[in-house]
Amino acid sequence: MLLSGSEIVMECLIREGVNVIFGYPGGAILPTYDAMWNYRDRIHHVLVRHEQGASHMADGYARATGKVGVCIATSGPGATNLVTGLATAMMDSVPIVAITGQVPRAAIGSDAFQETDVTGVTLPVTKHNYLVSDIHELAYTIKEAFHIARSGRPGPVLIDIPKDVQTEKIEFVYPEEPIFLPGYNPSLAADPVDIENALDLIRNAKRPIILAGHGIIMSGAMQELRELAERAQIPVTLTLLGKGAMPESHPLTVGMMGMHGAAACNYAIQEADLLIALGMRFDDRVTGNLKTYAPHAKKIHVDIDPSEINKNVRVDVGIAGDVKTVLRQLLPDLPSKTHPEWIGRIREWQEDGNERDILNYDNGEKLLGARVINDLWRYTGGEAITVTDVGQHQMLEAQYYPHQRPATMLTSGGLGTMGFGLPAAIGAKFGRPDEEVWAIVGDGGFQMTMCELATAVQENVKVNIAILNNAYLGMVRQWQEFFYEERYQSTPMVNPDFCKLAEAYGIPSMRVTSRDQIEASVAFARSHSGPVLIEYVIEKEEIIYPMVPAGADLHNMIRRPKPSEGK
Amino acid sequence: MSSETTQNLQSTFKQTLLALVENKPGVLNRVASLFRRRNFNVDSLTVGRTHKPHLSRMTIVVDVKRVDARIIVANLRKMVNVIDVQNISEQPHISRDLALIKVRTNDPESRNAVTTICEHYPARIVDIGTQVAIVEITAREDIVEELIDELRPIGIVELVRTGVVAMGRGTRILDSSYEPRVFANGTQAGLERYGV
Numbered sequence: 225m226l227l228s229g230s231e232i233v234m235e236c237l238i239r240e241g242v243n244v245i246f247g248y249p250g251g252a253i254l255p256t257y258d259a260m261w262n263y264r265d266r267i268h269h270v271l272v273r274h275e276q277g278a279s280h281m282a283d284g285y286a287r288a289t290g291k292v293g294v295c296i297a298t299s300g301p302g303a304t305n306l307v308t309g310l311a312t313a314m315m316d317s318v319p320i321v322a323i324t325g326q327v328p329r330a331a332i333g334s335d336a337f338q339e340t341d342v343t344g345v346t347l348p349v350t351k352h353n354y355l356v357s358d359i360h361e362l363a364y365t366i367k368e369a370f371h372i373a374r375s376g377r378p379g380p381v382l383i384d385i386p387k388d389v390q391t392e393k394i395e396f397v398y399p400e401e402p403i404f405l406p407g408y409n410p411s412l413a414a415d416p417v418d419i420e421n422a423l424d425l426i427r428n429a430k431r432p433i434i435l436a437g438h439g440i441i442m443s444g445a446m447q448e449l450r451e452l453a454e455r456a457q458i459p460v461t462l463t464l465l466g467k468g469a470m471p472e473s474h475p476l477t478v479g480m481m482g483m484h485g486a487a488a489c490n491y492a493i494q495e496a497d498l499l500i501a502l503g504m505r506f507d508d509r510v511t512g513n514l515k516t517y518a519p520h521a522k523k524i525h526v527d528i529d530p531s532e533i534n535k536n537v538r539v540d541v542g543i544a545g546d547v548k549t550v551l552r553q554l555l556p557d558l559p560s561k562t563h564p565e566w567i568g569r570i571r572e573w574q575e576d577g578n579e580r581d582i583l584n585y586d587n588g589e590k591l592l593g594a595r596v597i598n599d600l601w602r603y604t605g606g607e608a609i610t611v612t613d614v615g616q617h618q619m620l621e622a623q624y625y626p627h628q629r630p631a632t633m634l635t636s637g638g639l640g641t642m643g644f645g646l647p648a649a650i651g652a653k654f655g656r657p658d659e660e661v662w663a664i665v666g667d668g669g670f671q672m673t674m675c676e677l678a679t680a681v682q683e684n685v686k687v688n689i690a691i692l693n694n695a696y697l698g699m700v701r702q703w704q705e706f707f708y709e710e711r712y713q714s715t716p717m718v719n720p721d722f723c724k725l726a727e728a729y730g731i732p733s734m735r736v737t738s739r740d741q742i743e744a745s746v747a748f749a750r751s752h753s754g755p756v757l758i759e760y761v762i763e764k765e766e767i768i769y770p771m772v773p774a775g776a777d778l779h780n781m782i783r784r785p786k787p788s789e790g791k
Numbered sequence: 792m793s794s795e796t797t798q799n800l801q802s803t804f805k806q807t808l809l810a811l812v813e814n815k816p817g818v819l820n821r822v823a824s825l826f827r828r829r830n831f832n833v834d835s836l837t838v839g840r841t842h843k844p845h846l847s848r849m850t851i852v853v854d855v856k857r858v859d860a861r862i863i864v865a866n867l868r869k870m871v872n873v874i875d876v877q878n879i880s881e882q883p884h885i886s887r888d889l890a891l892i893k894v895r896t897n898d899p900e901s902r903n904a905v906t907t908i909c910e911h912y913p914a915r916i917v918d919i920g921t922q923v924a925i926v927e928i929t930a931r932e933d934i935v936e937e938l939i940d941e942l943r944p945i946g947i948v949e950l951v952r953t954g955v956v957a958m959g960r961g962t963r964i965l966d967s968s969y970e971p972r973v974f975a976n977g978t979q980a981g982l983e984r985y986g987v
């Protein structure tokens with residue numbers, strides 16, 4: 225079959241199981257858009273309003289499904305607009321394949337119109353990238369790209385295709401043989417010696433704690449994690465991206481660790497005599513000061529990426545492997561244990577934390593963000609897929625919307641990318657059309673990518689958008705309150721009328737100003753078959769407690785005073 | 792890890808890493824980018840072809856703690872275009888640096904001095920004129936440095952070094968057994984075909 229490069233791209237995408245791609249056309253990618261026409265019943269193209277949105281949609285799709293998300297853009301500005309989304313996916317290990325058009329080969333290096341060295345620009349923010357300079361390599365390159373994106377520690381891969389490679393024609397034979405990459409062999413299983421050493425540490429531990437991360441979800445090790453925790457009675461703490469790795473209602477789940485984590489988790493980590501870190505990478509937002517981190521604990525670290533072992537925290541048993549595979553190696557010899565005293569101690573910290581919970585205060589008429597999130601949890605039955613933006617509302621989601629299932633809380637953790645929420649929610653809905661999807665965004669971050677409202681309308685994507693409007697870049701304001709003597713430089717915001725904005729897009733909307741409207745707002749959102757926007761006008765100067773100041777010791781949290789201590 | 796003391800792991804010294812990489816455009820850029828991005832201090836980096844046309848080989852000398860060297864090796868291994876990596880710092884190995892040193896030799900004393908100094912080193916004068924001479928030395932890095940120090944008072948006017956290349960002794964080798972994929976039109980993956 226004589227096919228053009230563009231048609232080869234389509235054929236290869238179909239063979240990778242792709243049925244939706246997010247993108248934006250332009251000169252250098254036009255041949256591929258033209259080829260899409262004949263494939264439009266098999267591959268649905270979603271026209272975004274800004275390429276950043278395309279990369280976040282591919283990301284949201286991938287996080288929600290575990291499959292590779294695909295985005296596509298033209299050369300130059302189209303490709304550079306993808307960069308934030310690639311960096312976001314890179315930090316959170318999300319499999320994406322990005323396809324970009326490039327100027328024709330003969331023009332490369334000549335500063336041609338819309339030429340950017342895209343493989344150069346994206347080198348540090350992709351797992352791997354390619355400039356396809358020969359059409360004969362195109363099919364294999366695409367196959368390789370998908371393989372690299374989804375295997376090992378997943379990540380974004382970019383393929384830059386010159387325009388003349390897209391138009392050139394060759395006899396197409398799909399490379400059926402498996403990918404062979406001599407320099408790329410992700411490790412999967414653990415050395416039996418390491419398993420033995422890990423088991424020894426677990427047998428001898430009196431105050432063990434599990435730190436469960438994104439890796440549990442990506443490798444599908446929820447059942448194994450639960451078995452480990454239950455049989456050896458080890459409490460589980462979660463990273464932000466690990467939410468859903470263990471049902472949050474489970475008695476052994478303590479909560480989220482880190483900067484705005486549950487105090488009980490942070491205290492437990494600091495007093496533990498064994499950390500079992502599974503599929504997480506000791507980010508500074510979860511460790512605080514490394515010098516004083518978990519000082520009494522032996523450490524077991526399982527991560528698929530060997531370069532994460534001993535990177536931030538020196539460990540006693542480091543296992544580079546797939547966490548599901550490794551847990552399966554470990555479970556057969558895992559002893560039954562109990563740690564009633566230890567668990568009792570953690571319960572005390574938890575009870576102290578509950579006492580300080582803002583929802584247990586008399587808040588008068590105030591509509592708190594915490595209340596909004598907690599009521600959204602209540603009225604959605606805790607079953608929605610929530611996709612957050614970045615800021616206080618994100619931390620409130622993490623604290624007040626417990627998740628029971630994996631891949632139901634999608635958020636930009638490593639990069640903390642404002643503007644992620646809305647487009648990622650759209651992508652997630654494409655991946656999981658049967659789920660109720662809520663974008664939970666701040667008034668600031670929403671405005672960074674709100675152009676994607678039009679995408680949601682054009683595609684009639686049923687996403688519910690909850691804007692927590694505090695008229696502030698709230699998280700930054702909190703830092704200014706704590707650390708910059710309340711000099712609110714450039715954090716108050718004059719916002720548009722979000723409901724009128726929705727109206728301009730033809731999106732039904734509702735403004736909520738008091739608690740008694742929250743239940744109705746959920747019913748309202750559910751009563752429409754397309755996108756809905758709800759603005760929650762919340763307390764302006766809410767604070768997210770507890771807080772570990774950047775670089776401080778993990779146990780030195782700023783806590784909310786108890787009601788008895790006065791507010 | 793258990794057999795080593797923390798002390799050992801934390802003191803910095805020069806580490807010599809060998810990397811066998813695919814001979815493709817951009818691979819040097821990728822490796823260099825890794826070192827810059829992760830803030831690893833490169834002392835020298837050399838790259839050249841090998842006995843296999845699709846493979847290049849790098850010798851990278853970094854000034855880091857041993858524990859960091861492990862992270863560097865793990866990061867290099869992770870790269871798709873990197874076939875094999877070894878840290879040979881603590882194994883018997885041969886390492887060589889080549890220098891061309893142009894010295895002022897515009898009087899008989901300096902000419903004599905240069906000649907005498909070179910006799911004590913694996914060095915030779917490869918070009919000499921009425922104004923300057925070029926000395927070539929191929930030796931271990933520290934020996935090259937000694938020679939440079941001796942020549943300095945005479946007057947070095949230009950100097951170039953290749954950076955260290957190294958090879959482990961004995962039978963432990965970098966794995967170059969892989970053969971590249973051949974594409975339909977007969978081109979090989981891994982051969983330079985840039986900017987057709």
Ligand SMILES: Cc1ncc(C[n+]2csc(CCOP(=O)(O)OP(=O)(O)O)c2C)c(N)n1
Binds near residue numbers: 641
């Ligand atoms: C693209 C980007 N720019 C800047 C920041 C820094 N930042 C982190 S949170 C935040 C404030 C977010 O405000 P808003 O979206 O209103 O959410 P809130 O904190 O008020 O809930 C800012 C500016 C960021 N994370 N991302």
Ligand SMILES: [Mg+2]
Binds near residue numbers: 692
């Ligand atoms: Mg805000």
